[in-house]
Amino acid sequence: MMASKEVDLDDYDIGIIGLGIAGSNLARLLLPHLKVIAIDKKDSQGNCFDAGFHKPCGGLLSKGAQKCFANQSLTLPKEILSSPQPFAINTIDLPSKVGSYIPKHYVSVERHRLDLWLKSLIPPHIEVWHNAFLRV
Numbered sequence: 001m002m003a004s005k006e007v008d009l010d011d012y013d014i015g016i017i018g019l020g021i022a023g024s025n026l027a028r029l030l031l032p033h034l035k036v037i038a039i040d041k042k043d044s045q046g047n048c049f050d051a052g053f054h055k056p057c058g059g060l061l062s063k064g065a066q067k068c069f070a071n072q073s074l075t076l077p078k079e080i081l082s083s084p085q086p087f088a089i090n091t092i093d094l095p096s097k098v099g100s101y102i103p104k105h106y107v108s109v110e111r112h113r114l115d116l117w118l119k120s121l122i123p124p125h126i127e128v129w130h131n132a133f134l135r136v
């Protein structure tokens with residue numbers, strides 16, 4: 001049986017529920033004068049007590065997403081890159097059955113590893129609860 005511990009979110013200035021791309025990035029950017037708690041289902045290795053939990057994501061980083069990382073001086077570690085790296089998408093117009101390749105400047109990443117990497121960048125002044133979930 002899993003040990004359980006509870007916390008009152010009213011004791012914090014900010015509560016972040018879920019450390020995917022959005023939550024982890026927010027947690028990394030918040031300043032130390034705020035009292036912040038961040039709660040995530042996954043542990044720091046990416047395991048999850050919720051066996052039904054899967055992330056539906058193709059792991060393609062758009063140009064805009066790449067720009068966001070660059071603007072924050074973040075470069076992707078090579079461990080999170082996956083292969084093959086697509087640079088064009090084969091599309092088919094169904095009525096005419098005409099196919100064409102459209103250039104797309106995506107970077108392909110292993111999405112789970114991307115989440116864990118971003119989670120690892122959260123600074124120590126943020127109180128992170130792994131293996132935890134919000135109960136309302």
Ligand SMILES: Cc1cc2nc3c(=O)[nH]c(=O)nc-3n(C[C@H](O)[C@H](O)[C@H](O)COP(=O)(O)OP(=O)(O)OC[C@H]3O[C@@H](n4cnc5c(N)ncnc54)[C@H](O)[C@@H]3O)c2cc1C
Binds near residue numbers: 019055115134
């Ligand atoms: C089929 C599919 C394919 C996609 N492909 C792409 C793609 O190729 N490229 C792209 O850029 N986007 C893609 N997306 C969109 C992308 O997955 C989302 O935009 C992105 O995951 C949103 O990030 P997030 O941080 O808001 O949430 P999430 O990535 O969903 O992260 C939320 C995290 O919160 C945690 N969590 C959830 N509930 C709780 C709870 N109650 N308590 C505690 N923790 C909790 C979990 O650990 C979870 O990882 C795709 C989406 C789908 C459905």
